[in-house]
Amino acid sequence: MMEAVQIRHRHLLDLEDWSASEIESLWRTTDAMMEVMQRKVKKVPSLQGFTVATLFFENSTRTRLSFERAAKVQSAEVLNFAAGGSSLSKGESLKDTLRTIDAMQADLYIVRHVAAGTPYQLSRWTDASIVNAGDGRRAHPTQALLDGYTFRRCFEGFDGFRGKRLTIVGDVMHSRVARSNISLWTKLGAEVVLCGPRTLLPAELEQYSGVRRCFRLEEAIEGAHAVMALRMQRERMQGGLFPSLAEYQARYQVTTKMMERAHPHAIVMHPGPMNRDVEIEGVLADSERSVIEEQVAHGVPVRMAVLYSLLVGRGR
């Protein structure tokens, strides 16, 4: 049905040690999965006999649904474990929680946790594969993979990432989506410009090569090929990170008018959930430049390819 990919990883914890060609290979598998998703009957037996468990210590509906769909389309069994901090209140250690679930013999865990590094900790205690579905502010690799895949498919006249520029606007400090996208786009040769209030763009972000900070939106968007707005959370006001939504909107909202400065084919992305008319102008989100719905749609085939590559593609 599909070509075997040469991906040697057992886990997808982040994109640090994934090479550009492995990512490209994963996207080729994604293309095949896209084809499955266009069929009338969306079911293939590629993961029959495998059991996948979602381990969500932090609540999330859409990411979990997307992974669940990716597993079920491929006929895998899916177990759902919504910990949501409950094990902690029972005084159970992370290791004990994993041991309990490990006794159910899953082949792969999809983990989301509020603390960075938790998927690494878990990978030391189990023989199963681990897919990071978001750990703290550190990494959300499948989101970056689907964002990059969306750019590859939707940017008119796409001819590779080299020489392209992604501008990420908003709360970069707390964003695992931003960190994983920085890792992915720079690895593929693109430049990443980060824009937002100084309080949300720590100087240490410039340690990554190919990354620069810019505090004015009009400069940051100038010539960009893709613009990603990040969700702005109200709670950040309490921490003194920005004064008010009104001030944020006035200076950092990505608008149709602002997008005129970007590359003529530039696309607008948002990892969701979106605060319409806060970080992104509502009209823009619904416009032709917007690929926000495509991002969600691509989530399933990208995650199908990840599960397939880790469970089956490896070791062939």
Next chain:
Amino acid sequence: MRQVIKNARIWGVTGLAEKADLYFREGVIEGMGLGGEVDRVWDAKGALLAPAFIDLQTHLCEPGFEVREGLESGLKAAVAGGFGTVVMMPDTDPILDDPAQVAQIQAKASALGFAKLCPAGALSRGMQGEQLSDMWALREAGVVMVTDGTKAVKDGHLFRRACEYAAEVGLLVQGGSLDASLCQGGVMHEGRVSERLGLPGQPAIAERLALFRDAEIARQTGARVHFGPITTEESLLLALWLRERGAPISIATTPHHLLLSDESMASFDPRYKVSPPLRPPADVKALRKALTDGLFDCLSTDHQPWTLAEKELDLLQAPSGIGGLETAWAVLYTSLVVPRLMELDVLLRAWTQGPAKVMGWPTPKLEEGSPATMVLLDLDQARPVEEKQLASKARLSPWEGQMLCGWPVATFVEGRCSFLREENGLSREGFLGH
């Protein structure tokens, strides 16, 4: 009872090339090579004999948190690490702010008969930072220091009053070395590594600012203020500057801050989560140089036990701190003295004369009339750190599996052998309490 330790290289007396016999009776050193009848002969087999170590920052968790550590396990760990005296932090449950409770703990510790316990009392009642503790009564009960922990007392006014009061009582105050309001949920040093790991960081200035306030209060009030772990080059420089200007302060650092950097956190292993956090390699280097140059008054372990279950949480939830009594000497000896980065004398002083001077205690010496509180160190034989073999309940070490040498083979506390590592093929460790 009269005893002799034969064939020992005696620090500060014989030099490292010669061996001698040291006689002691009823807990007091008699002298070298005296001869005569003895009740007990110990053969040092060429090991180095030094005054036992002193730790000014040990958390023993009893009462209240015996699942983490207790007087027995903690004091056993102390003698196994070569410590004859430990200053116990008051963060127990209940908090050590009551003279009766201090007396009780001391009675229990001396009945156990391992390392000598010197309690630190709370600086404020319940360590709440609102009302001063009964410092006179605490001192009379045996407290040697007052502290509300290494996080700076929130209310500068209260800390000032505490210092004025303690100066009159004659108690050493342990100052704050972290401004909690600047730490904001940070779990490691804020910098390039924390950014890369996506972990919230604490800025280094949180240490410097707390130090600055408390040291200036020391200068104004004349109170002697001791700072637990000083961990950055900048705060070290600040401490030295303040000391030059007459602030009556003393400073320490820990083995983990001298040997590990924030890069350790890349393993996402909560054993490296400590407070103050591990710093970048440049700070580590500066701390080592400062220790070599004698700028630190002493070292301390900041032995902070947690159960495995508590530590095996994610990095946001896992508590800060690591046990270290048993490995403190051996790891520094192996990492710094063996590769000739530091003189043996400097390291020994930092664990013996240094802390005694900070406390205003008599200089520990191996000469006639001094207490026979001593440690025998096997400088040659290497042995791995084995967490499972630790006497402490905190069986987690950053140095698990590492081959270290310099291990204590016997610890004597006022003439009583409290720890003996028998190497005659059995390798059995013995703790000899009362």
